[in-house]
Amino acid sequence: MLNELSTRKCTPCQGGMPALDRSEAERYLSQAPGWSLADNGSRIERHYSFRDYRSALRFVVDLSQLAEDEGHHPDISFGWGHATVSWQTKKIKGLHENDFIMAAKTDQIAGDGNGSA
Template identity: 55%
Template sequence: MTDDLATKTCTPCKGGTPPLSPEAVAHYAKQVPQWEVNGDATRIARTFRFRNYAGAFAFVARVSEIAEEQGHHPDITFGWGYATVTLQTHKIKGLHENDFIMAARIDEIAGGEPAA
């Protein structure tokens, strides 16, 4: 990795900050290759698979701890055997480096769980 995103810390983002350019999104997306960039490059998402509901719930709890530490909160849906995490910076209606930092940190805690 060129930038070790997982070692970075999210920084407060102010309204008026422009979202990342398509080129910057492509650069960061290479560093978290299991995350999908939506068509207009305003969100990234990844679905994680688990053996059961308890595994998905425990993962969501770990993600929420990271979100609180970083002050950057993803949208999460989960159920039996899965959790889908979606990241975007709502204040700028697009993607910011923080979204990719969170993605890298979430990938670290996913451990050996198989991903969709």
């Protein structure tokens, strides 16, 4: 499912839609190695390690460009050799399929998806 998701585009999300319930989120999560549910299942998060600051910054810049292209934006924190990415559909204050699409694409940007680049 994750590889399939990485080929898809985000769909516009309108406020008022229901967020994925925990069992739906866990079903997607089972196909997203390295990602974890956070904030009672209302967002997903992953930590990545990099060899230096420049590599972490390059990842953040590349992910920012993808977010602009897709119209779906993560919360990102980063520093020397690391970055943490969190996805949530803010209009519904929870998870949507788009978040898992973007998780798959985030892993592609990071490299082989194992959290190291």
